[in-house]
Amino acid sequence: MGFLSLVLDFAKELGIPIIIFRTSSPRSFWVSYSIPDIIQAGELPINGSEDMDRLITTVPGMETYLRCRDLPTFCRKLDIEDSIMKLVVKQTRKSLQADALILNTAEELDGPILSQIRTKCPRVYAVGPLHAQLNTRLNAKHGESYDHFSNTLWEVDKSCIFWLNKQPNRSVIYVSFGSITSTSREQLVELWYGLLNSKTKFLLVVRPNSVIGKDGEGEDVVMELMEKSKDRSYIVNWAPQEAVLNHPAVGGFFTHNGWNSTLESIVAGVPMICWPYFADQHVNSRVVSEVWKIGLDMKDVCDRKIVEKMVNDVMVDRKEEFAKSAYEMAKVTNQCVNVGGSSYSNLDCLVEDIRIMSLKKLTK
Ligand SMILES: *[C@@H]1O[C@H](CO)[C@@H](O)[C@H](O)[C@H]1NC(C)=O
Numbered sequence: 304m305g306f307l308s309l310v311l312d313f314a315k316e317l318g319i320p321i322i323i324f325r326t327s328s329p330r331s332f333w334v335s336y337s338i339p340d341i342i343q344a345g346e347l348p349i350n351g352s353e354d355m356d357r358l359i360t361t362v363p364g365m366e367t368y369l370r371c372r373d374l375p376t377f378c379r380k381l382d383i384e385d386s387i388m389k390l391v392v393k394q395t396r397k398s399l400q401a402d403a404l405i406l407n408t409a410e411e412l413d414g415p416i417l418s419q420i421r422t423k424c425p426r427v428y429a430v431g432p433l434h435a436q437l438n439t440r441l442n443a444k445h446g447e448s449y450d451h452f453s454n455t456l457w458e459v460d461k462s463c464i465f466w467l468n469k470q471p472n473r474s475v476i477y478v479s480f481g482s483i484t485s486t487s488r489e490q491l492v493e494l495w496y497g498l499l500n501s502k503t504k505f506l507l508v509v510r511p512n513s514v515i516g517k518d519g520e521g522e523d524v525v526m527e528l529m530e531k532s533k534d535r536s537y538i539v540n541w542a543p544q545e546a547v548l549n550h551p552a553v554g555g556f557f558t559h560n561g562w563n564s565t566l567e568s569i570v571a572g573v574p575m576i577c578w579p580y581f582a583d584q585h586v587n588s589r590v591v592s593e594v595w596k597i598g599l600d601m602k603d604v605c606d607r608k609i610v611e612k613m614v615n616d617v618m619v620d621r622k623e624e625f626a627k628s629a630y631e632m633a634k635v636t637n638q639c640v641n642v643g644g645s646s647y648s649n650l651d652c653l654v655e656d657i658r659i660m661s662l663k664k665l666t667k
Pocket residue numbers: 350351352353354
């Protein structure tokens with residue numbers, strides 16, 4: 304829990320070893336850590352009138368692809384004294400004073416950035432993707448058919464699986480913007496027209512009350528769109544995401560790039576269209592498109608023509624290219640969480656190290 308730095312002070316005082324678990328992506332963690340250096344170099348603040356595609360060159364390991372627009376959204380404030388920014392930077396810097404850091408990633412996914420982080424905190428355990436590691440360990444214990452797709456904040460509507468069962472392989476794009484983001488009415492309408500014009504079938508998640516509009520206006524839009532695209536789509540309040548992403552009918556994921564969703568898509572080998580909303584999502588979507596090349600980044604755009612083009616690129620015109628890179632990435636990542644893989648071994652190692660730490664404490 305990276306935001307409880309008070310705990311660090313207490314633990315240090317009492318001589319208790321402390322290991323911090325950060326749930327956001329390592330690259331966004333590293334960007335947040337580097338913000339004082341970015342400011343020092345004069346690359347922040349962003350002045351209101353400038354080109355958001357300007358490269359930020361002062362985050363070690365990310366010099367070639369990180370642009371102004373890819374920074375965490377609080378960096379868009381023209382004010383470098385912004386309180387959220389200051390808080391995030393302070394907590395991030397502080398968390399590296401811990402004895403060790405646990406990150407939800409794998410060496411093979413974020414290696415170059417992990418080595419940067421290790422220059423500040425030498426003991427970093429990359430044990431992710433955690434959901435996949437959990438699956439490996441549960442399968443070993445209970446057998447392959449064990450049903451554990453239940454890790455969610457909302458009640459899932461499993462009926463979409465029956466709809467997916469009737470669709471050809473890799474023909475459906477799954478559209479979901481996670482458990483907390485909301486969409487404006489305008490965004491939903493542009494998205495929906497883009498999807499409809501692309502002629503690809505889609506499974507759309509619209510959480511109740513997640514569309515911002517006046518007095519239930521948002522909900523009316525959802526009903527209207529649902530009716531108009533009945534033969535081309537299926538709409539649910541919430542989907543069993545891991546099962547959906549692993550369904551053969553799903554060929555793409557339209558996502559906000561929350562770190563969990565990004566990892567779930569990687570593990571399932573599903574290419575992404577990225578429409579980041581806030582927090583670490585702007586960094587993640589840049590990495591998905593520019594570093595891993597397993598998707599397209601639509602950040603800062605809300606236009607049905609662009610939606611249509613990107614859906615067609617990922618699902619039709621450049622389908623093979625994206626499917627291949629996503630497949631390769633999934634293969635490597637799944638090896639990490641299997642017996643003998645880096646994340647699997649790192650977790651064993653972490654458990655062993657905790658055991659040793661507690662023994663030392665006892666013999667003191
Ligand atoms: C803002 O940035 C633009 C482009 O880099 C530059 O031309 C302009 O002078 C800057 N304005 C201020 C007020 O710094």
